Amino acid sequence: TDPVAAGEGRAAISLDELAAHKNEEDCWMAIEGKVYDVSAYLxxxxxxxxxxxxxxxxxxxxxxxxxxxxxxxxxxxxxxxxDYLVGALARE
Ligand code: HEM
Structure with a gap:
């Protein structure tokens, strides 16, 4: 397993942290358990x-x-x- 894809080497990202990235300049999305910074793709x-x-x-x-x-x-x-993977979404 790819350690980055598995979300290792970075703490899992909480929904609160995710919610801090909610605009056009800084847009993160949680998709199927992983978090992506898609700002550059918008x-x-x-x-x-x-x-x-x-x-x-x-x-x-x-x-x-x-x-x-x-x-x-x-x-x-x-x-x-x-290309935009940041880490794993925390299981809360
Ligand atoms: C999650 C919110 C998103 C919504 C609501 C959304 C919506 C759409 C819409 C309406 C189209 C054009 C109509 C169509 O192709 O049927 C489209 C096409 C496309 N989107 Fe998104 N999109 C989203 C996220 C993304 C992300 C994160 C990526 C890539 C990193 C992406 C990549 C593409 C590509 C490559 C196309 C061209 C058609 C395809 O390959 O399916 N989209 N999207």
């Missing part, structure tokens, strides 16, 4: 950043799985997440 996303903003600072698996209209992201999109 300007590259195919939609305006406003589509992603409601998911910043929170559990965003639903956003990633539905794109807001019931359709999952492609495997390519899911793979891109790895």
């Amino acid at each position: 300007p590259k996303h195919p939609t305006p950043a406003a589509v992603l903003l409601p998911w910043c600072g929170r559990e965003a698996t639903e956003g990633m799985r539905t794109k807001g209209y019931g359709r999952d992201h492609s495997p390519v999109a899911w793979g891109m997440l790895e």
